[in-house]
Amino acid sequence: MEQPANNPDPNQALTQAHAEVTADMGRTEAKVAALLSALGLPLAVLAAVIPSGHLPAAVAVLLGLAGLGMVAGAVAALAALLPLGVTGSATPGSFLHWAECSTPDQVLNDLATDRRAARLIGRSRLLRRKFRLLRLAVQFGMAAVAVLAVALVVALAQ
Numbered sequence: 001m002e003q004p005a006n007n008p009d010p011n012q013a014l015t016q017a018h019a020e021v022t023a024d025m026g027r028t029e030a031k032v033a034a035l036l037s038a039l040g041l042p043l044a045v046l047a048a049v050i051p052s053g054h055l056p057a058a059v060a061v062l063l064g065l066a067g068l069g070m071v072a073g074a075v076a077a078l079a080a081l082l083p084l085g086v087t088g089s090a091t092p093g094s095f096l097h098w099a100e101c102s103t104p105d106q107v108l109n110d111l112a113t114d115r116r117a118a119r120l121i122g123r124s125r126l127l128r129r130k131f132r133l134l135r136l137a138v139q140f141g142m143a144a145v146a147v148l149a150v151a152l153v154v155a156l157a158q
Helices: 010-051 057-081 094-098 104-111 118-155
Strands: none
Touching: 010 057, 010 094, 010 118, 057 118
8 A cells, every 4th residue: 555645654754764864974974074184284283383482472372272273173073973872881772782692582682673763863863963063163163263364464464
């Protein structure tokens, strides 16, 4: 029997929702990786330039603030990569639980329970957390770039 267009098949809807969350998770983690690279290069340059001691005090302070912004952005980006739940207890339906099973039958019995909707909720919450941390990391990075621009103007004015 065919499902009406306004009442989609729940199995198909769950499968599609999981695919969308998985795709968004991959895109978010790719953005985090790109942001870490973007923050790491200028941070390495700052780490090489600031200790030289040949900078006017105002420029050194501004560069230090920019460096702190980049570090804060990198920490937020790294936090977005942290898996949730891996350090906790072995929740049924998870690979942590299956790792504690001693027989194949225990795994099969666990797999017999449909947990797709609950897993979708958990993965969606994880994705929301990653989005928020990525946004925070980008905001720190933008602030750091603005401070770097001010430091450049101050350095050129002296």
